[in-house]
Amino acid sequence: MKPTEKDVIIIGAGAAGLMAGIEAGRRGRAVLILDHNDQVGRKVRVSGGGRCNFTNLGVRPDHYISKNPHFCKSALARFSPADFISRIERHGIRYHEKESGQLFCNGSSDQVIRMLTAECGEAGAELRLKSRITTIEKRGRFMVRTDSAAYSSASLLVATGGLSYPALGASDLGFRIARQFGLSITPLKPALVPLSFRRAEAEMLSPLSGVSIPAELSCGKVRFQGPVLFTHHGLSGPAALQISSYWNQGEELAINLLPGHDAYALFIDHHGSRMELQNFLCRFFPRRFSFLWCSRFAPSKPLALYSHRELKAIAEKLQRWIIRPADTEGYTRAEVTRGGIDTAELSSKTMESKKVQGLFFAGEVMDVTGQLGGYNLHWAWASGYTAGQYV
Numbered sequence: 001m002k003p004t005e006k007d008v009i010i011i012g013a014g015a016a017g018l019m020a021g022i023e024a025g026r027r028g029r030a031v032l033i034l035d036h037n038d039q040v041g042r043k044v045r046v047s048g049g050g051r052c053n054f055t056n057l058g059v060r061p062d063h064y065i066s067k068n069p070h071f072c073k074s075a076l077a078r079f080s081p082a083d084f085i086s087r088i089e090r091h092g093i094r095y096h097e098k099e100s101g102q103l104f105c106n107g108s109s110d111q112v113i114r115m116l117t118a119e120c121g122e123a124g125a126e127l128r129l130k131s132r133i134t135t136i137e138k139r140g141r142f143m144v145r146t147d148s149a150a151y152s153s154a155s156l157l158v159a160t161g162g163l164s165y166p167a168l169g170a171s172d173l174g175f176r177i178a179r180q181f182g183l184s185i186t187p188l189k190p191a192l193v194p195l196s197f198r199r200a201e202a203e204m205l206s207p208l209s210g211v212s213i214p215a216e217l218s219c220g221k222v223r224f225q226g227p228v229l230f231t232h233h234g235l236s237g238p239a240a241l242q243i244s245s246y247w248n249q250g251e252e253l254a255i256n257l258l259p260g261h262d263a264y265a266l267f268i269d270h271h272g273s274r275m276e277l278q279n280f281l282c283r284f285f286p287r288r289f290s291f292l293w294c295s296r297f298a299p300s301k302p303l304a305l306y307s308h309r310e311l312k313a314i315a316e317k318l319q320r321w322i323i324r325p326a327d328t329e330g331y332t333r334a335e336v337t338r339g340g341i342d343t344a345e346l347s348s349k350t351m352e353s354k355k356v357q358g359l360f361f362a363g364e365v366m367d368v369t370g371q372l373g374g375y376n377l378h379w380a381w382a383s384g385y386t387a388g389q390y391v
Ligand SMILES: Cc1cc2nc3c(=O)[nH]c(=O)nc-3n(C[C@H](O)[C@H](O)[C@H](O)COP(=O)(O)OP(=O)(O)OC[C@H]3O[C@@H](n4cnc5c(N)ncnc54)[C@H](O)[C@@H]3O)c2cc1C
Pocket: 011, 012, 013, 014, 015, 016, 017, 034, 035, 036, 037, 040, 041, 042, 043, 044, 046, 047, 048, 049, 052, 053, 054, 055, 131, 132, 133, 159, 160, 161, 162, 164, 165, 168, 169, 170, 171, 172, 173, 174, 334, 335, 336, 362, 363, 364, 365, 373, 374, 375, 376, 377, 378, 380
């Protein structure tokens, strides 16, 4: 079968692949985007609970985890939140800021997908869905075979995303392509993912399932403040998802249940009170949490009946409650994959491999992992935009 010739083949019609296809098409390159799914941008569709937290007004390099924290700087400087916002506005998509700079569509994330596919069409980038890639070779040009066709191109861009949510089409193809061409991959692990307790803790805390409390979680020197949700198995909610990206198996987490307060000073202020500790703590926590926490860690009695030493110990436990999670809930529940194509192998200006001419990467497949809050989609847009200028 004689291969169809293109200038650029992009594997993956997700956030990064579509953005790169638009940009390369606008430069007049003949672009083909291949995807094994039957729809484009399935992760974009589910993102932000269906409203797509498409960027964050406060995007900065320190919102990203990578072996080389400098790698993302050039692409982020080249394609800013304002650049994405102006596209959204051009397409009449209405949006709002939820909190901490997070921008969401007022309507559905489908609007963003329609915008990207429309721009691909205008730029002349061709989309082929339901394409199962069978082999990739480089003989001067890249040769890509699918179960039904063969293509060749001068440039190949791998935008296959991470391993999370396999039900939405995630696969390890991008990592296999990297290995095939001799590129290294940093260790991969689920990130922005709920954490699961060990059995004893799960049994003790399972009555709290569904309770959300404001807290600060820390792992080593990294800390996040925000809602923490108790689940049947462990911890979820924004602060737990954030810390999961920094947590490694075996490490402990410290939970400050009263961030911004000095718990001991609070107790001393109320030491004369006849109020029971579990009722006093209801000022700060839902009743279910306060009662269970006291029953496990600080048998409740009127505040006046505790000694200073007891109050000090309870205050310390409230502000540094140590939990050692057993694991994460894995790729089926992770928003992203931490780790990826080692950025030492890539040019930060072009996203091209330093070793293999014409081989480019963009998006989550690279070792650049954003925090929660629109940073991962922004990395997909920025790296896709940058690669699109050079493929
Ligand atoms: C539930 C959920 C909610 C999220 N919410 C947000 C949010 O609100 N804000 C945010 O910033 N980030 C969010 N993310 C993360 C964000 O969606 C991803 O980081 C982003 O989509 C990555 O873009 P990408 O183009 O690199 O990969 P993807 O968007 O995952 O695209 C990869 C594409 O490659 C295709 N592909 C994979 N393997 C193959 C193969 N073997 N052959 C052919 N094609 C293949 C896939 O079908 C897919 O279309 C969320 C993720 C999840 C799972």
